Amino acid sequence: MTFIPYGRQDINQTDIDAVVDVLKSDFITQGPAVPAFEQAIADYTRSQFCIAVNSATSALHLACMALGVASGDTVWTSPITFVASANCARYCGADVDFVDIDPDTFNLCPVKLRDKLKKHAAEDLPLPKVLIAVHMAGQSCAMKQIHALSLEYGFRIIEDASHAIGGRYLNEPIGQCTYSDICVFSFHPVKIVTTAEGGALTTNNAELAKVLSQLRSHGITRDQDDMLVKQSLDGDWFYEQQALGFNYRMTEMQAALGLSQMQRLDEFVERRHSLVKDYRELLGNLSLLLPDCADDYYSAFHLFIVRVPQGSEVRKRLFEKLRNNNIGVNVHYIPVHFQPYYQKLGFRKGQFPAAESYYDGALSLPLYPSMTRDDQQAVVDVIYQFFDELRR
Secondary structure: OOOEEOOOOOOOHHHHHHHHHHHOOOOOOOOOHHHHHHHHHHHHHOOOEEEEEOOHHHHHHHHHHHOOOOOOOEEEEOOOOOOHHHHHHHHOOOEEEEOOEOOOOOOEOHHHHHHHHHHHHHOOOOOOOEEEEEOHHHOOOOHHHHHHHHHHHOOEEEEEOOOOOOOEEOOEEOOOOOOOOEEEEEOOOOOOOOOOOOEEEEEOOHHHHHHHHHHOEOOEEOOHHHOOOHHHOOOOOOOEEOOOOOEOOOOHHHHHHHHHHHOOHHHHHHHHHHHHHHHHHHOOOOOOEOOOOOOOEEOOOOOEEEEOOOOHHHHHHHHHHHHHOOEEOEOOOOOHHHOHHHHHOOOOOOOOHHHHHHHHHEEEEOOOOOOOHHHHHHHHHHHHHHHHHHHO
């Protein structure tokens, strides 16, 4: 049986030709493809600025830096996410804390956020300088409610939309930054569109955009209007390092691939929705808990996560059954506070019960645009076989 992965890229001849054209051009690092890709993302998300980088992890790091996160600050995020959503604050020397999830959406719960903010304010405990709202599996967090709390308690907001380009919230594109300072996307091969590895940030704040652009390239500027020591302008070669930045730039080849992929973004998301609809119908007779999508939300459906209500032991056996049948299911994610690094910082099991309950049963089924009906039926057949055996 052919291996069916949980996710994979969809590369066509147009994508290949776009990359080959760059390889034949004069620019393979910094040329016209990167700004063209940035403009395509800005146009799609209706944001003012886009800054492309070499990974979403780099983007999260730069977002924290641009918002002034440093030692002595605290950043809050969800415990159900990839570790990068928390690590980015640690890179800046800040403390990290978590807000438990809504068990229906798998996203950071705005009610639990409000209660935690109120408790911390009343007891003079650390409040967040920045909150990182993770759009888990492609569905937006409740950004309007989170933004209202940010105005009340004075924190900044980063949307970790690594899963969510092509999704919408309140009928507006995710990445528009109506309710946030910065939004981050990922273009890893299993994401909605890919640049092989890559990421991007969108913002509507010109000053943040300038800082992000500078930090992604060693903290250097070549813009004469921004020079601090103007009398030192010797010629067109002159540049100035104004901050300690990084080499987080995206290459021309990556940008060309991403620009080509953006032409099919809506098609990719629509195909994912079609597959999800079929999964709901095919799995409807089983005891699996299927993901919920609230009104006014349009998920990008990076992942299709079901939950096994019988708990972790049965989930493990189903995982192994599927893997043994060449079906590459996965689990997204182990709660961040379970990781040894964060346990050493004082976190412990039992602190975020909704996240931990979610983890006990979560299973990501294969979902990608080129998945065929036969592939999907093969996944479903093994699941039915497993539950038939379980009942015996």
